[in-house]
Amino acid sequence: MATSRDILLDWLRNAHAMEVQAEEMFKSQARRIEHYPPLRERIERHLIETREQQAMLAQCLKQLGAEPSALKEIGARFMAMGQSLFQVASTDEVVKGAVLACSFKHMEIAVYRALAAAAKTAGENDVVRICETILPQEQAMADWLDQHLPELVEQYLVRAELPSVSAKR
């Protein structure tokens, strides 16, 4: 048995940890991308939003008398490390990274939609508003990735077939 407020706080902490994970993952991607500058630039722009989202969620937790969970953040960093290692080990690192980023963005979208529904039930309108601020940013990043994926694949395949050119990242 748990109140909507308990659940809301737990989900807010999860959302904060998820944004820590997003930052680690995208930082590592942006640092490694060499031959696909539009992707790197879009990720770098989104990193700024990601840090703002972390701050909004931390502020929101504070207003509700709670704070981010260090334990969840350690888990998030660990997950991000695993994802990076998995990706770096692939010859098609840039494509795997874009696919992972698509999947991650849609996880975030689902998380904020669930959080918004819980905040409505708990009558926490500040949390609803934060979700409504973050959701279009996540959706825009997801849309950009969706739109640019076929082009990225084509560029990757062209580079992969050239003898003395690196396509990996």
Place this chain on the structure above:
Amino acid sequence: MATSRDILLDWLRNAHAMEVQAEEMFKSQARRIEHYPPLRERIERHLIETREQQAMLAQCLKQLGAEPSALKEIGARFMAMGQSLFQVASTDEVVKGAVLACSFKHMEIAVYRALAAAAKTAGENDVVRICETILPQEQAMADWLDQHLPELVEQYLVRAELPSVSAKR
């Protein structure tokens, strides 16, 4: 240096392993869900599609003189097991499961879009056609999950607040 065909075969094997992972994950979800029958029924319907998709991809690999990779499949089963354990350990298992399913569906959508782009470049029209068959099925499942998520959250919160009722799954 790799040909588009090498890459295409590798991605087809990855897609096959991904569908093995999808089957394991959704089988475990469907088996565990107790109090959310519409979600269980939708997953069960999608499990039938998932098995058909596996068969299409295996057939496609065969036509190209290749076959699914047992190693990748073991990895996929292992990943699915990890996801299930992570989820089962949560009091909000049903919501985490739905969020994970959203994220997984969008990973699959990105994978099939990348695969279709590679198949076009390699001139493998049978693979393009298979992607075009599978993509609307994945999109329909993703849309269903997106649409039903707020309702699922509300049902979960109502059950979670009741004293002698289980909300978890």
